[in-house]
Amino acid sequence: MKHKILSLLLALALIFPVLGSLYSTTDAQAAWTDTALNVTIHSRNVSGLSIYDANGNVIPNATVTPNKDFASTSARRDTTSGNVFYKIADNQYLSSQEVLPGIPNLVVNSISSIVTTKAGDTPLYDGNGVLVDGESVKGDGSWFTNKQVINIENGSTFYQISPNRYISSDYITGYYAG
Known part of the structure; x- marks a missing residue:
């Protein structure tokens, strides 16, 4: 009986890659x-x-x-x-x-988390993911965040740490869901 099950598993393992290639995409x-x-x-x-x-x-x-x-x-x-x-x-x-222009490329998620930043100054961004010139926070710190913003066109993620001020995930070393 064990040999029949093993033979069946081996046969399936050989068939599935062939089946998968029948449904492959062009890209x-x-x-x-x-x-x-x-x-x-x-x-x-x-x-x-x-x-x-x-x-x-x-x-x-x-x-x-x-x-x-x-x-x-x-x-x-x-x-x-x-x-x-x-x-x-x-x-x-x-x-x-x-699609007509004007569709928001930002997705906003409500969360309750703590993010920890890298050492050094951490630049701040506005709610659209645009760098706020001359504004930063001291790095190597922990910040409560209740909002995550994801730019679906380029995959950038930002976490809100104060009204209309966000930290890029590029400067995050830790993420702790609350």
């Missing part, structure tokens, strides 16, 4: 970052806009209605190419290139 180098959000996006007023699958591949014969609002609960960013796709239905995404 084997893509690495994805998913970000939860709650936004309304608006498609450009152009007919024939493609709908993409979760791997960034065009779904044949599937197009989006031009000049239409869509509720999106997540965004996928290809960390290799930087392309961003907004989820509009199960396994259906609209490229950010096909």
Whole structure:
């Protein structure tokens, strides 16, 4: 009986890589970052806009209605190419290139945590992830944060430490969820 189970496991181990290759994407180098959000996006007023699958591949014969609002609960960013796709239905995404400008690229999460900064001065950023010229805090300290901001276009993460002042994750050495 043990030999039959072992033989079955070995056969499955040989079959699964073959099955996996049948469903591979055209972009084997893509690495994805998913970000939860709650936004309304608006498609450009152009007919024939493609709908993409979760791997960034065009779904044949599937197009989006031009000049239409869509509720999106997540965004996928290809960390290799930087392309961003907004989820509009199960396994259906609209490229950010096909969305009217003005869609926020920042996702705000409410958290309750402590962040610890690296030694040295730590520069401060505003709520849009823009460096505040001439403002910093002393490093090697711990700060309470109740807000995390993620830029879905470049993956940058910031933690609020005071009203409209944030620390970049590039300067964080520790994160302790509360």
